[in-house]
Amino acid sequence: MSDTGVSAKTEHRLRDAMDRLLAGKPQHSDGRLTKNNLALEAGVSPATMFRAKAVLADWDAHIETHGSLTPGEARRDADIDDLRRQLGTAKREITELNRRLTAAATVIAALHHDNTALRGHLPGQGAVVALDGHRASTRPEVTGPR
Template identity: 80%
Template sequence: MSDTSVSAKTEHKLRAAMDRLLGGKPQHSDGRLTKNNLALEAGVSPATMFRAKAVLADWDTHIDTHGSLTPGEARRDADINDLRRQLAAAKKEITELNRQLTAATTVIASLHHDNQMLRTEHQAEGNVLELPPRPRG
């Protein structure tokens, strides 16, 4: 307890509130890592909180180092990024599969046309085939 502009009890409240907020376990606020939530979580006025220079310095250092996201927000953002990656991969796969489907459709249509021509040709010729003469020997 090194801050002389606030009482030891107030500094303890602020540090406990800071620990709860940074740990993602708020009791009196929405859990966002803001100075207003720090005061709300500690049950002190913002003016009192701003007089606790040592606590605010520690708060600012932590926020500068780790960012202002709560653990839950960081997990959410990581999940969103993962889902975006999965979506991009799925879109790429769908595009490739559509390309393959178009190619397969073209080949099938060509084979169908060839098959129809062969059937027509077969029907026009009839069933009797002339065999070549056997060599005598």
């Protein structure tokens, strides 16, 4: 047994397991960055792992510096944050478009009301005339080349 509290073979197994977990490539655990998964990944008992003080110091230093998220979890969280930003932007755009739509509907209703009132002031001239029939009857006949 070395001065690390465990045999060199056990320390090697723990360091290999730590490398796999930190790289996001677990073989024997769910990949979460926990000490229980470190022991499980290395194939040693938690008691044996806790005797490996040097390995645990390196583990704790890495977790303190980089956090306890696996690369996949970090990507997932970044994707969620990005989707939340996109959703917020889309909601703001929808709110603005709904405001414009309401304003346009109000203007259209007012114009319709004014149009109806104006037609009421022009008796007999408010009828709708089909332009195709009107144009055909008033169009001069064109003869010869243009």
